[in-house]
Amino acid sequence: MDGTFQAANPSSTEQPPLRELAADPLITRDYEARPALVYESLRARHGAVAPVDLLGVPVWLALGYAEVLEVLQNRGRVWSKRLDAWRDYAEGRVPRDWPLLPALEVDHVVFQEGRRLEELRGAYHAALRPFQDPSSPQAGELRAATARYADELIDVITEGGDSGFADLSAQYARPLPLMVVDRLLGFANGADEEVLMDMWRVLDAGPDSGPALERLLSALAGLAAAKMTRPGEDFPSYMLAARPEFTVDELSRELMMLVAVAGDFPGVLISNTVVEVINGGAGARESLSSGLIRETVNRVVMANPPMANLTMRCPSTDVRLGGRLIRAGEPVMLSVAAAHADPAFTGGADPSRSDRVYQTRAHLAWGAGPHHCLGVGLATMIVEIAIERLFSRFGALSLTLPSDQLPWRSSPLMRGLRSLPVRYRVAPRPAQAAPAPRPAPADPGAPPASAVSQPEQSRSALWRFLRGLRRGGR
Numbered sequence: 001m002d003g004t005f006q007a008a009n010p011s012s013t014e015q016p017p018l019r020e021l022a023a024d025p026l027i028t029r030d031y032e033a034r035p036a037l038v039y040e041s042l043r044a045r046h047g048a049v050a051p052v053d054l055l056g057v058p059v060w061l062a063l064g065y066a067e068v069l070e071v072l073q074n075r076g077r078v079w080s081k082r083l084d085a086w087r088d089y090a091e092g093r094v095p096r097d098w099p100l101l102p103a104l105e106v107d108h109v110v111f112q113e114g115r116r117l118e119e120l121r122g123a124y125h126a127a128l129r130p131f132q133d134p135s136s137p138q139a140g141e142l143r144a145a146t147a148r149y150a151d152e153l154i155d156v157i158t159e160g161g162d163s164g165f166a167d168l169s170a171q172y173a174r175p176l177p178l179m180v181v182d183r184l185l186g187f188a189n190g191a192d193e194e195v196l197m198d199m200w201r202v203l204d205a206g207p208d209s210g211p212a213l214e215r216l217l218s219a220l221a222g223l224a225a226a227k228m229t230r231p232g233e234d235f236p237s238y239m240l241a242a243r244p245e246f247t248v249d250e251l252s253r254e255l256m257m258l259v260a261v262a263g264d265f266p267g268v269l270i271s272n273t274v275v276e277v278i279n280g281g282a283g284a285r286e287s288l289s290s291g292l293i294r295e296t297v298n299r300v301v302m303a304n305p306p307m308a309n310l311t312m313r314c315p316s317t318d319v320r321l322g323g324r325l326i327r328a329g330e331p332v333m334l335s336v337a338a339a340h341a342d343p344a345f346t347g348g349a350d351p352s353r354s355d356r357v358y359q360t361r362a363h364l365a366w367g368a369g370p371h372h373c374l375g376v377g378l379a380t381m382i383v384e385i386a387i388e389r390l391f392s393r394f395g396a397l398s399l400t401l402p403s404d405q406l407p408w409r410s411s412p413l414m415r416g417l418r419s420l421p422v423r424y425r426v427a428p429r430p431a432q433a434a435p436a437p438r439p440a441p442a443d444p445g446a447p448p449a450s451a452v453s454q455p456e457q458s459r460s461a462l463w464r465f466l467r468g469l470r471r472g473g474r
């Protein structure tokens with residue numbers, strides 16, 4: 001495979017269009033419980049690219065590693081993420097109430113191509129650099145703040161006693177990245193407290209998510225407008241510095257993208273990593289015990305990528321992919337999770353196979369090519385600190401459910417836990433414990449040192465909510 005796309009003969013008639021093919025529903029109870037089995041069954045029946053019914057809409061699902069990589073790399077510039085490249089959508093055949101539409105009909109970086117994509121990615125790259133470049137002071141402050149947030153969350157969990165029960169998803173993995181995003185956004189004067197709770201309500205897509213989304217969009221628009229006149233040392237201001245022509249509307253859409261991705265996916269990865277470490281799966285516990293948290297996270301994204309399936313791409317002309325004819329405008333969803341299980345990637349039962357492309361770091365969990373993730377440094381920083389603080393503060397953690405009964409959030413795109421119920425025991429404090437990282441004194445956005453042990457002073461809504469979740473008990 002040389003990575004260049006193969007144009008198909010446009011007059012080819014050997015295969016009917018996607019919408020006329022028989023396709024099995026992808027999202028079933030089996031998928032929610034054991035998606036790997038569903039991918040394997042599709043691979044066995046259809047090969048590297050399968051027609052599936054995605055909540056009532058026909059799409060191709062690319063399951064092969066080589067095919068997913070080929071589309072991601074897009075060397076022939078034939079694949080587009082723009083929604084108007086999808087023929088059924090452009091011609092009105094996608095029902096208006098299709099559940100994935102709200103996530104796709106958003107005009108931000110993820111669904112751009114060409115010059116606009118390059119411009120927006122350039123702004124992200126510049127705006128994230130101060131937080132992702134380990135040598136910059138902001139990155140150091142953010143690391144210290146993240147460790148402090150992690151310790152504050154653990155303090156609340158353990159208020160009920162040195163041992164007990166907790167839901168590490170709701171009480172730790174989900175709020176931590178939201179607290180980091182909240183800090184990146186740079187709201188002034190604690191206006192962010194309710195915004196943070198609204199971010200959570202929106203990401204949970206529960207009954208109160210509609211009004212929460214309206215409040216959130218209005219808060220982000222207000223923030224974007226405020227940063228145009230009073231810039232600070234924060235993500236929106238750096239975006240504006242990199243691309244001054246942003247309108248309030250455009251910038252607030254990108255801020256919403258930051259909330260949706262950076263506020264949610266690191267939490268998914270924290271929970272998945274905790275489960276792997278507790279179970280000792282995929283060599284994770286061994287990696288952690290030798291201090292190699294980065295390697296642990298790497299193993300986890302390979303075994304269980306948080307973005308299991310990527311939003312669709314459509315070709316601008318008929319192409320061949322994995323032996324299939326994909327007609328211009330037909331949507332292809334890329335399954336990173338299935339690609340990671342492809343025997344051509346893993347080596348299957350025979351590690352000496354000549355087509356084996358497995359390498360520890362050749363995974364696709366951060367994407368690849370022109371849409372490759374721009375926040376890898378930030379995401380791994382949050383996850384590594386979260387795991388380090390958790391396994392330092394707790395001497396024992398065990399699941400209270402067998403791992404095959406853990407409840408998963410229902411999503412065709414993401415593989416994340418709905419809850420992570422554990423029993424914990426606090427680790428004995430070392431005789432001379434190192435002091436918890438404190439905010440740099442010059443940081444005006446950080447709470448005073450006295451607030452570190454009293455987080456409710458600065459985050460009462462969040463802390464009231466988290467205290468309501470405490471299970472305590474011995």
Ligand code: HEM
Pocket residue numbers: 109110111117121124128258261262263265266267269305306307310311364365366367368370371372373374375376378379
């Ligand atoms: C565990 C956490 C994360 C995972 C697993 C992840 C994974 C990914 C993947 C797979 C893509 C490619 C999507 C595609 O090609 O369709 C992507 C894109 C992106 N990610 Fe991340 N990401 C994470 C966290 C973050 C964070 C913290 C940021 C910070 C801002 C971020 C910013 C972006 C952006 C801006 C894009 C869009 C790039 C584009 O479409 O050109 N990500 N991410």
